[in-house]
Amino acid sequence: MEKRDRAKTDASSGGVGAGNGFDRRTLLRAGVFVAGIAGIGSGIAQAAESIGADAPDWMKTPGRSFSTYGMPSKWQEKVQRTIAALPGRPGTGTSRTPLHLLEGTITPNGLHFERHHNGVPDIDPSRHELVIHGLVKRPLAFSVETLMRYPMESQIHFVECSGNSGSFNQPQPQQTTAGGLNGLLSCSEWTGVRLATLLGEAELNREAKWVVAEGADAAAMSRSVPLEKCLDDAMIALFQNGEAIRPEQGYPMRLLLPGFEGNMNVKWLRRLKVMEQPVNARDETSHYTELMPNGKARQYMFLQGVKSAIIKPSFGMNMKGPGFYEISGLAWSGSGRISKVEVSTDGGKGWAPAALTAPVLSKALTRFRLAWQWDGRPSILMSRATDEKGAVQPTRSAWVSQYAPIQFYHFNGIQGWRIEADGTVKHVYV
């Protein structure tokens, strides 16, 4: 009964571990909790003698019946997307994933963030076509039904708006939740057809270098994509977490460019025009450029940088006195896998490696976790991610110093939460 003995040992040896309040053994053995909560007075009751005598109402009468499509519990009604639409233009703006109310790495389809430029079109799939034309030998048009006959693949990938976390370039830290700051970020299992397959059928001309993707929304959202990416891991996605893509994610199909900024993953995808040059579409000149200190803007910056954010604890949560807490958050990189996440509880003086939840997938959200004994004194929590290419998340000030004051795309700096002695959590710049 080795496991039983281990369980006992783990529970009875609830000491505080390494410096910084991190538990040493939790650092070594990811996912195994060792510093008991029960002993430190955190609300666990000794079970009463008369267990079962006071059965709750819901054990006394039959529950409700089956449903053909389920919804979350009514007790979870506050777990919803937060909408920020442009005044007078209800289909233009964003809605954010409430990251601070979720767990794991997959985003439920109903809570995937939205960014629309002219609302969500209601497309009849039997009338929708994907056209591939331009510098190809055979311009082709694919119905949804035809695409469904192609070999498919599934990949778990994040999609992040390039404007996500953009408020970090404001002079003062915005006091809002982790989802409010970073919720233009979601992660799904996407299934569809590799774009290289379709381009192969159309047969590219020698001079082909770019592909312009256009959506079938009323904004005809358009972006230029390097051909190299289209022949790499780009996908025409038809399914999201098992079911057909949701309307707000591009039903019946979207372009998926793993690791590239969200808006390039054109939703309601309608046309792919193969070209020699990028098209300088409205959506890549009026938006989605990086404003530099000299007032000029850099165009065609696609890759989302290596990044992480602590989700628990974060603004809006309250610590309940000194004792055990798990610090957890999300890390991701447009360039591949996360190789390391370090956590600091003293504003960046000391760092400890967090455990990464397996499987750690390329261009997907990775959950990191670290056990922490809070001594009740003010502390500043930060996380710093490194990806497999060796890129390290920069400090906020290093990020800010590169850009004009009003640049807000592609923020990937280190974030900070200050835990006050009274247990409240504040957003701080460090």
Add this chain to the structure above:
Amino acid sequence: MEKRDRAKTDASSGGVGAGNGFDRRTLLRAGVFVAGIAGIGSGIAQAAESIGADAPDWMKTPGRSFSTYGMPSKWQEKVQRTIAALPGRPGTGTSRTPLHLLEGTITPNGLHFERHHNGVPDIDPSRHELVIHGLVKRPLAFSVETLMRYPMESQIHFVECSGNSGSFNQPQPQQTTAGGLNGLLSCSEWTGVRLATLLGEAELNREAKWVVAEGADAAAMSRSVPLEKCLDDAMIALFQNGEAIRPEQGYPMRLLLPGFEGNMNVKWLRRLKVMEQPVNARDETSHYTELMPNGKARQYMFLQGVKSAIIKPSFGMNMKGPGFYEISGLAWSGSGRISKVEVSTDGGKGWAPAALTAPVLSKALTRFRLAWQWDGRPSILMSRATDEKGAVQPTRSAWVSQYAPIQFYHFNGIQGWRIEADGTVKHVYV
């Protein structure tokens, strides 16, 4: 431009490959399509010259606005669970995941299969407690809020009802969809607290060998679980694909026993009583036993066997003439990872290895895929899975021969679809 050249080469060399109609290169390079569809007259149009001139309605007016919690497209309204409730007992029975209408490996939360014994309780999480008692030094009661303070872990695992595919023991093959046959099966990313952690805090007595799990539904569904499993990978799951577990999956918490039959993963988990013996609860004597040829029933058979099913094509789909088709399906094992899936198109005479979609995870659904050139003659498709322990999916007749005629739990035999010359698909026993 190496990739560009490869795309051209792939497309222009659309020959039929290895024997059995499988494409040789697809066998070698998973996920890369090589035998062009466009050339073989399957409904892909040459794109018109006047692309864009006939814009659809939805490009002419703004779409609808943002939503706080999204739903699938109205065009997908037929993608729903199929309910089979006991007459006069609306909360007792099952609803099935429509596997044949889904893709990838994750099941969307709204379509996770259901099996209830007395309906879905509507539990107020602030009034729910998990009690651990019996052969422990410290009986403990955990509120939802307290459990949320514990270290969590995330695991992608399938849950399968032990009655799934039970109709395969009927004398004649049931003519229904792949979901109708196998849809008591779903797969999610579950997040929660390792049960070993909580048992460690309660401190097990030496004589502890079993744990009886009880649900807070009106059936008080109860099952005995070997302690060994509780100290291994068992979890108190609080989240499912990112959000709080759905009511029909056990909100606010369920027991998750990866690889064990569905009903042991007790929903609305309320009590864990540590015992020396199993309890012989109603739900493990009246149900969930294996009926043997001698009329006796075997109890406490927990592990779901290695299994696979072809989902595409399957009953209800029609082949559109000879040409390219992708055969795809799902494989899984209660004992660990899938190591191999073989596919036959000639009723089991020849077999070819399918490509497995990465990451191949332990006790999770694995999608397999294989390119096939159908020559238009009647064919019988079958799939055979092998797991990392070396267990191989048995033939249907080998499975049937072990049991009494009315036994229907734990069916994991090989399944067959007959493709007729007219393209219809029939369920057959081989």
